[in-house]
Amino acid sequence: MSIFHDLTAKPWATAPGTVENLYDRATARKLALKVFLAVVTVLFMLLIIAYGRRMAYEDWRPSPQLGLLWANTLALILGSVALQWAQFSVRRGHMDGMRVALLAGGAFTVVFLVGQILAWRQLSTMGYFDVTNPAIAFFYLITGLHGLHLLGGLVAWGRTFSKVWGDFDVAIIRHSVELCTLYWHYLLGVWLVLFGLLFSGNNLDILLKLCGIR
Amino acid sequence: MSYVAHDESAFAPPAEVEEVELYHPKTWVGKYVWSQDAKVIAVQYAMTAMGIGLVALVLSWLMRLQLGYPNSFSFINPSNYLQFVTMHGMIMVIYLLTALFLGGFGNYLIPLMVGARDMVFPYVNMVSYWVYLFAVLLLVASFFVTGGPTGAGWTLYPPQAISQGTPGSSWGIILMLVSLAFFIVGFTMGGLNYVVTVLQARTRGMTMMRLPLTVWGIFMATVLALLAFPALFVSAIMMTLDLTLGTSFFMPAIVSMGQQGGHSGGNPLLFQHLFWFFGHPEVYIVALPAFGIVSDLLSVHARKNIFGYRMMVWAILAIGALSFIVWAHHMYVSGMNPYFGFFFATTTLIIAVPTAIKVYNWVLTLWRGNIHLTVPMLFAIGFIFTFINGGLTGLFLGNATVSVPLSDTMFVVAHFHMVMAIAPILVVFGAIYHWYPKITGRMLNDTLGKFHFWVTFVGSYGIYYPMHYLGMMGVPRRYYAIGGTDFIPASAHFVNEWITIAALIVGAVQMVFLYNLIWSYFNGKPSGSNPWNATTLEWQTPDTPPKHGNFGATLPVVYRWAYDYSVPGAVDDFIPQNVPPREVTGRNSSKT
Numbered sequence: 001m002s003i004f005h006d007l008t009a010k011p012w013a014t015a016p017g018t019v020e021n022l023y024d025r026a027t028a029r030k031l032a033l034k035v036f037l038a039v040v041t042v043l044f045m046l047l048i049i050a051y052g053r054r055m056a057y058e059d060w061r062p063s064p065q066l067g068l069l070w071a072n073t074l075a076l077i078l079g080s081v082a083l084q085w086a087q088f089s090v091r092r093g094h095m096d097g098m099r100v101a102l103l104a105g106g107a108f109t110v111v112f113l114v115g116q117i118l119a120w121r122q123l124s125t126m127g128y129f130d131v132t133n134p135a136i137a138f139f140y141l142i143t144g145l146h147g148l149h150l151l152g153g154l155v156a157w158g159r160t161f162s163k164v165w166g167d168f169d170v171a172i173i174r175h176s177v178e179l180c181t182l183y184w185h186y187l188l189g190v191w192l193v194l195f196g197l198l199f200s201g202n203n204l205d206i207l208l209k210l211c212g213i214r
Numbered sequence: 215m216s217y218v219a220h221d222e223s224a225f226a227p228p229a230e231v232e233e234v235e236l237y238h239p240k241t242w243v244g245k246y247v248w249s250q251d252a253k254v255i256a257v258q259y260a261m262t263a264m265g266i267g268l269v270a271l272v273l274s275w276l277m278r279l280q281l282g283y284p285n286s287f288s289f290i291n292p293s294n295y296l297q298f299v300t301m302h303g304m305i306m307v308i309y310l311l312t313a314l315f316l317g318g319f320g321n322y323l324i325p326l327m328v329g330a331r332d333m334v335f336p337y338v339n340m341v342s343y344w345v346y347l348f349a350v351l352l353l354v355a356s357f358f359v360t361g362g363p364t365g366a367g368w369t370l371y372p373p374q375a376i377s378q379g380t381p382g383s384s385w386g387i388i389l390m391l392v393s394l395a396f397f398i399v400g401f402t403m404g405g406l407n408y409v410v411t412v413l414q415a416r417t418r419g420m421t422m423m424r425l426p427l428t429v430w431g432i433f434m435a436t437v438l439a440l441l442a443f444p445a446l447f448v449s450a451i452m453m454t455l456d457l458t459l460g461t462s463f464f465m466p467a468i469v470s471m472g473q474q475g476g477h478s479g480g481n482p483l484l485f486q487h488l489f490w491f492f493g494h495p496e497v498y499i500v501a502l503p504a505f506g507i508v509s510d511l512l513s514v515h516a517r518k519n520i521f522g523y524r525m526m527v528w529a530i531l532a533i534g535a536l537s538f539i540v541w542a543h544h545m546y547v548s549g550m551n552p553y554f555g556f557f558f559a560t561t562t563l564i565i566a567v568p569t570a571i572k573v574y575n576w577v578l579t580l581w582r583g584n585i586h587l588t589v590p591m592l593f594a595i596g597f598i599f600t601f602i603n604g605g606l607t608g609l610f611l612g613n614a615t616v617s618v619p620l621s622d623t624m625f626v627v628a629h630f631h632m633v634m635a636i637a638p639i640l641v642v643f644g645a646i647y648h649w650y651p652k653i654t655g656r657m658l659n660d661t662l663g664k665f666h667f668w669v670t671f672v673g674s675y676g677i678y679y680p681m682h683y684l685g686m687m688g689v690p691r692r693y694y695a696i697g698g699t700d701f702i703p704a705s706a707h708f709v710n711e712w713i714t715i716a717a718l719i720v721g722a723v724q725m726v727f728l729y730n731l732i733w734s735y736f737n738g739k740p741s742g743s744n745p746w747n748a749t750t751l752e753w754q755t756p757d758t759p760p761k762h763g764n765f766g767a768t769l770p771v772v773y774r775w776a777y778d779y780s781v782p783g784a785v786d787d788f789i790p791q792n793v794p795p796r797e798v799t800g801r802n803s804s805k806t
Contacts, residue, residue: 007531011423011523011775028334028414032406035440039402043444046491050448050463050484059479132478137461141452 026175033179037186040149044190047142048197054134056208063135065199066122072115073195079108080188083181090174098177099164105184106157109150116147142194146187153183236332236763250336251762252321255343257653259317262343263310266350270305271721273298282714284695292694293381296365299692300382301353303368304390307496308397309350311638315503316401316439317346319645320408320432322653326752327429329417329770329792331763333407342407345400352393359385367692369489372464372482376457388457391450398443398450408436417751419772423527424791426750426776427520430527431506434534435499441538442495449488456480486548490541497634498537502530504641505572508594510776511644512576514748515591516583517787519777522575529568536565546614547621555614562612566605573602584780584787588746589663593644596671597637604633607682622692625685628678636674643670643727650731651745655758656738662730669723676716680709747788750776754790 054060086101120140123129131137160176239245249255277298280290290298321339325332333339356363365381366374374380375387382390412425412433425433452463456477464485465477513520520526542550542558576598585591607629611617620626643666650658685691688701696702744753756766770792778789784798 006422007527008524009421009423011421012519012777023330023334023415028410031414032335032410035406035409036402039440039444042441043448046445046448046488050452050488053484054481057479057481131460132462132476134462134479137455137463141455141461141463145451 026171029175029179030182033182037183040186040190043145044142044194047138047145048193051138051142051197052208052211054138061133061135062200063133063139063198064123064126066119068115068119068122069195069199072112072119073191075108075112075115076188076191079105079112080181080184082108083177083184086177087181090170090177093170095164095170098173102157102161102164102177102180105180106154106161109154109157109184113147113150116143119143139198142198146191146194149190150187153180153187156180156183237336238762248340250332250340252325252333252336252339253653253760253762253764255339256318256321258343259313259321259346262347262350263314263318266305266354267310267314268724269354270302270310271724273302273305275718275721277302278714278717280694282711284697293365294362295694296367296692297363297381297386300365300368300370301357301363305353306635307368307500308394309353311500311634311642312401312439312496313346314642315500315638316408316432316436317343317404319428319503319507320404320436322649323428323752324408324411324432325415326652326755326760326764327426327750328412328415329420329751329765329772330411330415331765331769334410334415335407338403339407342400342404345396345403349393349396349400352389352396356382356386356389356393359389361386364390369486369493370453371489372453372456372480372485373466373468373477376453376465377468378470388454391454394450395447395454398447401439401443405436405440408432409440417769417772420751420791423524424772424775426506427509427523427526427530428503428506428750430530431502431504431509434530435502438495438502438534438537439499442492442499445488445492449485449492453485483545483548486545487542490544491538493544494541495537498533500634500638502533504597504638505530507645508576508597508641509572509579510750511590511594511641511648512579512583513777513779514648514746515586515588515594516580517586517779518579518583519775519779520575521578521581522571523775523777525571526575529571532568533565536561536568540565543612543614543617546617552614559612559614563609566609566612569605573598573605588647589658589660589667590644590648590746592664592667592671593640593647596667597640597644600632600640600671600674601637604629604631604637608633620685622690623685624681624689624691627691628681628685631681632678636678640671643667646731648746649752650734651741651758652752652755653759654735654738655741656734657741657745658734658738659730662726662733666723666727666730669726670720673716673720673723677713677720680713684709747786749774749778749788749790751791754792 055062082101082105086098086105089095089097089101120143123136123139129136156176157180160173160180163176164173237250239249245251246254249258276290277295279287280295321333324330353363361382361384363382364370364375364386366376366383366387370387370390376383380387412429416422416425449464452461455461456463456465460476462477462480464482465475465480466482467478468475509520509526540558540561542554543562546555546558580595607625611620611626611629647658647663650656684706687703687706689696689706696706741758743755743758746753751765751770751772752760754770755764771794772791773794774789774791776791778784778791780787781789781798789798
């Protein structure tokens with residue numbers, strides 16, 4: 001039933017007894033995750049707008065482009081692919097494949113996070129590092145918040161991974177893996193946007209003009 | 215007029231559905247301290263919010279003492295006056311009203327009204343409260359640190375908020391920002407629960423359009439809060455970094471006393487945009503639950519179905535959507551492009567349309583209703599008057615050209631206190647008088663309640679009506695003392711004195727309310743399960759107060775909307791939502 005249909009119902013006159021939206025634990029959890037992702041979307045959207053707004057000023061000095069971020073991005077893509085593989089495996093009942101893929105997903109994510117910390121250190125040792133440069137401050141803030149979200153994801157991943165040994169309820173594990181996969185894909189998407197933004201240097205002139213910022 | 219379908223086939227047996235997993239505590243501590251029962255969590259939220267609200271009330275007294283009797287009190291100096299202003303504002307808006315409406319009423323009413331056993335994630339719900347309490351304690355701690363709490367004004371604008379010379383610019387502001395961040399984390403946990411419970415845990419037959427407007431108001435306010443609080447979260451983090459690590463997100467280069475400050479290149483306006491992107495929806499985060507609750511109070515106590523239910527729901531949705539595109543009307547004097555000012559003035563006036571629809575519908579609900587002037591009804595009617603008054607002055611401030619000369623005057627203070635302080639708090643009181651019997655099983659004392667209402671209502675007008683005139687005279691807000699300013703006549707000082715006396719009286723009468731809460735808990739008249747003869751599900755529970763799990767062995771099945779009052783042909787003047795059509799007996803059976 002569409003939202004429009006729902007909202008145009010006449011509750012004072014409709015026939016009673018419609019059965020709908022019965023509680024289902026899995027659906028509730030998935031919905032909660034989607035609502036949470038909407039909140040996270042607003043968070044990063046605001047950061048991106050703030051970044052773009054600051055870029056529009058004449059004294060904007062972009063942060064240096066770190067080659068290491070390319071490798072980190074690759075690690076996160078591999079992590080996301082591994083989790084997709086885990087989801088594929090658990091849906092087909094291939095539990096060994098699921099375990100390996102789940103482990104790989106977590107490992108690639110740890111690699112990504114370690115890589116991000118190395119990138120932070122690399123940036124801080126560069127000659128023109130200046131904490132009052134907004135571009136550099138934004139770099140730390142944006143990557144830090146993204147990393148924290150991944151760390152939170154790793155907690156959920158760890159809870160799932162700890163349950164896939166011995167006897168377990170396949171339906172519950174399948175559901176957990178699906179939620180992890182959705183979260184990882186989402187954070188990969190966010191990272192790709194952030195990566196593009198941080199690597200854009202001073203080349204977003206057209207976009208800023210389109211948005212009316214510059 | 216409401217007609218009830220009378221069809222035997224319409225009876226629906228309870229569905230065999232998966233139920234929310236409940237944690238059943240075995241100890242007193244598990245039941246009342248680390249509780250996972252939304253009703254207990256609601257009371258915890260409410261008591262904490264009211265406790266910190268009392269602190270804010272005392273702060274307002276101190277402010278008023280200074281304004282009414284300048285320089286008469288040695289313990290009030292310019293610095294702590296600004297600290298009182300700041301803490302009063304932030305506590306009232308965030309830690310009292312937001313927490314009470316969403317954490318308090320949301321937790322108590324959502325599961326009961328939608329026919330659920332509890333929130334869908336009870337553990338997360340419990341953690342939400344404890345994170346909120348931690349945020350409150352952090353805020354309270356700022357009163358005891360070196361320099362005291364921040365005195366930057368509740369909007370916390372940089373560069374002032376973190377510049378030397380502003381009260382609490384070291385530890386005070388840090389504790390405020392960290393406390394806000396924790397509050398938002400805690401709220402997000404609760405908010406996810408409220409949204410998912412409304413969307414996923416409604417009982418059989420409870421369609422979205424059969425939800426009481428209270429639930430619609432809290433639901434939409436929660437959605438707004440989930441989407442608006444990230445702006446405050448981001449700005450709190452960025453300002454904390456500016457202060458602690460020396461970044462320059464918001465801090466421009468400043469030369470003070472010939473000395474170059476450590477920052478450069480920050481943009482203070484960016485903070486204002488982020489703050490108000492949160493700040494304006496915040497008005498509706500407080501207002502929408504009040505709108506919803508007052509709709510139900512009016513309907514129940516006027517024994518009449520709410521006028522224009524669908525329009526009321528659509529108006530809630532429209533207000534929620536529009537509230538995200540009006541924020542810069544708080545920034546008309548920030549030097550914005552005039553076209554932006556025009557845009558935001560236009561959207562601000564457009565949002566008055568759905569709001570006015572709601573006001574008309576409330577009045578039309580009362581029209582020819584069987585109005586019972588109970589204490590909740592008095593507060594509900596008081597809300598309508600107050601909200602209209604506050605809304606009308608909003609038309610002045612929404613127009614850029616009129617707003618500019620009124621900016622930063624007492625007119626603004628009077629406006630927003632009428633519209634988002636007094637109006638919602640009247641609803642809070644009305645709601646407590648209405649639902650207290652369900653929460654405790656006892657009625658609140660009626661005489662004390664009416665005394666509380668009249669003094670609060672009349673006293674509030676004694677405070678804020680004259681304040682508009684002060685504003686129009688040009689009396690500025692946030693000033694410790696206006697001294698001998700030429701354009702302010704001596705009569706303004708008399709008005710200030712009057713306002714202070716009224717504020718002290720209104721504050722004092724809240725103690726009567728607190729006394730009533732405690733006295734009635736032990737001595738109040740037993741209420742029975744449904745003292746107001748209301749239709750919604752919370753009044754149909756087998757136990758009062760409802761036990762853990764709310765509805766006993768089986769969940770209720772819903773057959774009708776929440777507003778079947780005075781239905782022609784029905785024996786009683788109300789038909790609960792869970793009464794099947796075949797049990798509705800009366801003369802006009804074809805139409806009942």
